[in-house]
Amino acid sequence: MDNFGSELFTARDITKTYPGVVALSGVDVQVHTGEIRALVGENGSGKSTLAKVLYGGTVPERGEVVFSGEPLEFGSPARSLRRGIVAISQELSLSPELTVTENVLMGQLPTRLGAVDWRRAHERTYEALSDLGLSIEPRARVGELSIELQQGVEICRALSRDASLIILDEATSSLSKHAADLLLSRVVERAAQGTSILLITHRMGEVREIAHTATILRDGHLIRTAPLDQVSDDDILQMMVGREVRNIYGTRGRNIGEVILRLEDFGAQDGSFLPLSLELRSGEIVGVAGLVGCGKSELALAVAGAIPVEGSVTVEGEVVELGEVRRAIKSGIAMVPEERKRQGLLPARDVLENVSLPWKSVGVSAGIVDRRSQEVVARELGDRLNLKARSLASNIYTLSGGNQQKVLLARWLPLAPRVLVLVEPTRGVDVGAKHAIYEIIRELANDGIAILLISSELPEVLGMSDRILVMFEGRITASLDGESATEQNVAEWVLGRGVA
Amino acid sequence: MRGISVKGSSLWSEVSSSRYFGVLVGLVGLILLLSLTQPTFLTVANWQEIARSQSVAWLLALGSTYVILTVGIDLSIASQVAVAGMAFGLTLNAGVNIWLALLVALASGLLMGFVNGYFIGIARISFFVVTLATLSIYQSIALLSTNAQTISLFTNESFLRMSDLINGLVGPVPIVFVFVVVLYVLGAFVLGRTRFGRSVYAVGSNVEAARLSGIPTRWIYVSVYTISGLTCGLASLVAVGRLSAASPIADPNLTLAIVAAVLIGGVAFTGGDGKLFGTFLGVLFLGLIQNGISLVGISSFWQGLVSGLILLVAVGLGVLRDHEWVRRLSSRRLPRSIDESADDILLKEAT
Numbered sequence: 001m002d003n004f005g006s007e008l009f010t011a012r013d014i015t016k017t018y019p020g021v022v023a024l025s026g027v028d029v030q031v032h033t034g035e036i037r038a039l040v041g042e043n044g045s046g047k048s049t050l051a052k053v054l055y056g057g058t059v060p061e062r063g064e065v066v067f068s069g070e071p072l073e074f075g076s077p078a079r080s081l082r083r084g085i086v087a088i089s090q091e092l093s094l095s096p097e098l099t100v101t102e103n104v105l106m107g108q109l110p111t112r113l114g115a116v117d118w119r120r121a122h123e124r125t126y127e128a129l130s131d132l133g134l135s136i137e138p139r140a141r142v143g144e145l146s147i148e149l150q151q152g153v154e155i156c157r158a159l160s161r162d163a164s165l166i167i168l169d170e171a172t173s174s175l176s177k178h179a180a181d182l183l184l185s186r187v188v189e190r191a192a193q194g195t196s197i198l199l200i201t202h203r204m205g206e207v208r209e210i211a212h213t214a215t216i217l218r219d220g221h222l223i224r225t226a227p228l229d230q231v232s233d234d235d236i237l238q239m240m241v242g243r244e245v246r247n248i249y250g251t252r253g254r255n256i257g258e259v260i261l262r263l264e265d266f267g268a269q270d271g272s273f274l275p276l277s278l279e280l281r282s283g284e285i286v287g288v289a290g291l292v293g294c295g296k297s298e299l300a301l302a303v304a305g306a307i308p309v310e311g312s313v314t315v316e317g318e319v320v321e322l323g324e325v326r327r328a329i330k331s332g333i334a335m336v337p338e339e340r341k342r343q344g345l346l347p348a349r350d351v352l353e354n355v356s357l358p359w360k361s362v363g364v365s366a367g368i369v370d371r372r373s374q375e376v377v378a379r380e381l382g383d384r385l386n387l388k389a390r391s392l393a394s395n396i397y398t399l400s401g402g403n404q405q406k407v408l409l410a411r412w413l414p415l416a417p418r419v420l421v422l423v424e425p426t427r428g429v430d431v432g433a434k435h436a437i438y439e440i441i442r443e444l445a446n447d448g449i450a451i452l453l454i455s456s457e458l459p460e461v462l463g464m465s466d467r468i469l470v471m472f473e474g475r476i477t478a479s480l481d482g483e484s485a486t487e488q489n490v491a492e493w494v495l496g497r498g499v500a
Numbered sequence: 501m502r503g504i505s506v507k508g509s510s511l512w513s514e515v516s517s518s519r520y521f522g523v524l525v526g527l528v529g530l531i532l533l534l535s536l537t538q539p540t541f542l543t544v545a546n547w548q549e550i551a552r553s554q555s556v557a558w559l560l561a562l563g564s565t566y567v568i569l570t571v572g573i574d575l576s577i578a579s580q581v582a583v584a585g586m587a588f589g590l591t592l593n594a595g596v597n598i599w600l601a602l603l604v605a606l607a608s609g610l611l612m613g614f615v616n617g618y619f620i621g622i623a624r625i626s627f628f629v630v631t632l633a634t635l636s637i638y639q640s641i642a643l644l645s646t647n648a649q650t651i652s653l654f655t656n657e658s659f660l661r662m663s664d665l666i667n668g669l670v671g672p673v674p675i676v677f678v679f680v681v682v683l684y685v686l687g688a689f690v691l692g693r694t695r696f697g698r699s700v701y702a703v704g705s706n707v708e709a710a711r712l713s714g715i716p717t718r719w720i721y722v723s724v725y726t727i728s729g730l731t732c733g734l735a736s737l738v739a740v741g742r743l744s745a746a747s748p749i750a751d752p753n754l755t756l757a758i759v760a761a762v763l764i765g766g767v768a769f770t771g772g773d774g775k776l777f778g779t780f781l782g783v784l785f786l787g788l789i790q791n792g793i794s795l796v797g798i799s800s801f802w803q804g805l806v807s808g809l810i811l812l813v814a815v816g817l818g819v820l821r822d823h824e825w826v827r828r829l830s831s832r833r834l835p836r837s838i839d840e841s842a843d844d845i846l847l848k849e850a851t
Binding site for chain 1: 693694695696697698701702705706708709710711712713714715716768772773
């Protein structure tokens with residue numbers, strides 16, 4: 001690694017345990033200035049914990065970090081920030097009550113004659129945001145923005161800081177491909193100026209695109225650190241999961257049947273997507289791709305009855321009452337929502353209660369819940385989805401992200417849905433769990449369920465879909481055959497540059 | 501993997517990891533302390549008095565547990581008790597059948613609770629604003645009903661029979677306490693074993709997830725405030741029965757004492773977690789403090805100070821439980837080998 005500058009930091013023998021889990025075990029890492037280092041590994045492999053140790057989010061039991069020649073004190077984000085360590089993580093740390101400008105320039109608002117120069121502040125924020133391809137009103141309150149835009153603000157704030165190390169912990173997970181690319185190109189620029197980057201991501205493509213070196217972790221152990229031109233993707237995946245990995249999307253089903261779901265002149269009342277018509281057939285997987293804000297998330301909510309809509313919906317010829325989740329469920333429409341924590345899980349409740357949340361009549365008679373019989377159903381689901389949980393009475397947050405996602409999927413299966421809407425079903429999920437989730441989706445399609453797969457990950461849409469719809473600015477702009485579509489082709493449509 | 505076990509935990513580990521474990525330990529300590537220092541503490545008469553004096557609080561706390569589980573507070577309960585009591589006294593003195601008067605009291609509680617619930621669940625106004633408003637509205641209605649006069653029921657024949665019943669005993673146990681226990685068993689059954697109870701926890705835990713799963717979240721809010729109103733109606737009957745009079749003046753400390761008892765019992769202020777059994781213990785705990793203070797013979801003005809501190813400690817301990825450093829302490833006590841399979845590593849055990 002002689003083409004990098006001097007050493008920025010060396011972490012030695014970092015060991016961190018959580019109750020029942022060894023998150024990191026004697027890990028050594030050394031990063032140079034201007035180096036882009038990818039940290040790769042499955043969920044629970046310890047990569048986020050390592051990042052936390054660096055940015056002051058946690059204190060390891062053992063080990064030390066020498067940063068710019070001096071030891072780093074653990075456990076204080078403020079102190080790490082002063083040493084020049086900036087982290088962009090999955091968890092947002094914005095103040096929702098403040099404006100975008102106040103968040104982005106927090107602590108560094110420009111002043112004139114002792115007072116804040118708001119005009120200049122807003123201008124600077126606007127520029128910084130458009131640098132990232134984001135058009136966000138700087139005067140807007142952050143709490144009013146969608147989760148994607150909030151993520152954009154968070155990133156913008158981090159990048160506007162003086163830093164010698166930027167840690168990106170799944171920072172692109174809720175961004176569209178386009179926004180993610182812009183972010184990554186800024187990151188590359190920063191690296192060229194001598195800032196070191198620690199990149200944590202599930203997207204192999206990103207690692208390949210920008211990282212120089214990769215450190216592979218598995219179960220808290222350091223497996224290997226290597227320059228990326230010396231290892232193939234298959235090598236890395238194999239080191240991550242400790243076994244060989246093949247085409248994870250499976251093979252497309254052959255039995256696409258009659259129309260199950262029919263949307264006509266179906267549009268959101270708030271205009272987040274415009275009236276559209278759409279048919280979904282039994283056994284068919286229809287993928288929806290599009291940028292953040294193209295209306296695909298709202299389309300999912302609308303089909304599930306969660307937001308006000310106009311137009312008509314029928315399931316197997318039966319008209320569904322609009323804008324009522326209960327009616328949609330009754331007609332056989334189920335949705336696995338985009339944001340696992342905010343829209344899906346019941347924190348502080350156990351696995352069984354999370355799985356059985358929508359079960360109106362499964363293991364319920366005359367309004368009384370028979371926990372035993374629900375447990376039987378839940379255990380069958382657990383076996384079917386290969387769910388890893390210590391017990392059904394464990395708190396849902398003791399499960400890994402992938403297993404939480406399986407729970408959100410599993411809860412609908414006993415209701416025998418006819419239409420399954422999946423929004424970002426593998427976001428923040430490790431490779432192993434991804435594989436399992438794709439397998440289940442295939443299986444469900446083969447059972448005759450019509451599946452609407454809404455995703456920001458193009459490889460996923462391409463790999464899974466029989467038909468690909470692309471949304472751009474609230475409209476469906478393209479309908480492509482899943483088998484013959486290429487990533488290039490879909491990406492053009494996603495960016496609004498496609499040609500029919 | 502090879503399936504999921506259902507439950508490997510013993511009763512002890514379930515109790516010791518429950519949210520009411522703290523108050524249980526506190527209760528045992530308090531009972532030990534008072535039994536050793538106060539000779540009259542362990543007498544039947546004293547415990548009968550405790551059971552009787554806490555019965556109103558137990559009933560109100562039952563309803564408030566439902567409300568707090570959905571991340572709310574019913575600030576109007578004391579006013580509701582006053583109105584329901586006046587409704588009972590006025591109808592009874594008007595010469596109607598006592599059963600009808602009982603029904604009127606309960607119905608007025610139901611109605612007041614429903615009005616709260618309607619504004620909170622359907623009109624979507626903050627619980628704090630709604631119950632703060634009805635706190636003073638209901639209080640006014642109670643005062644206006646008799647121009648602030650207390651209704652005395654000493655001379656009412658049919659009331660005296662009811663009052664005998666309320667103040668009576670089954671063996672050594674006060675009837676009101678039996679009544680309270682029956683209602684708690686029923687309330688716990690509804691919370692733990694019915695679809696409705698599950699929905700209450702779900703709404704308190706994550707209302708958006710509940711909505712997206714087809715749970716009628718707005719009606720859950722309406723229901724819990726209506727239940728709270730019903731328990732106010734019941735509590736008013738017990739209060740009137742004990743005093744043989746219906747007072748239009750709401751006790752301003754009552755509401756806060758009830759909320760404190762529920763929180764001390766381990767129900768999460770952030771909703772979605774906690775058990776009715778904890779609430780039962782929380783009320784008993786504050787009742788024993790009250791009893792202890794009067795047995796020791798110090799000024800009852802100490803009571804607020806003591807229960808305030810206990811509330812801080814109890815809720816504070818609950819907050820601490822979720823703190824990183826406590827988890828770190830417990831992780832030292834639970835060493836586990838590094839060489840475990842990846843499957844088990846995924847299972848992060850919460851403490």
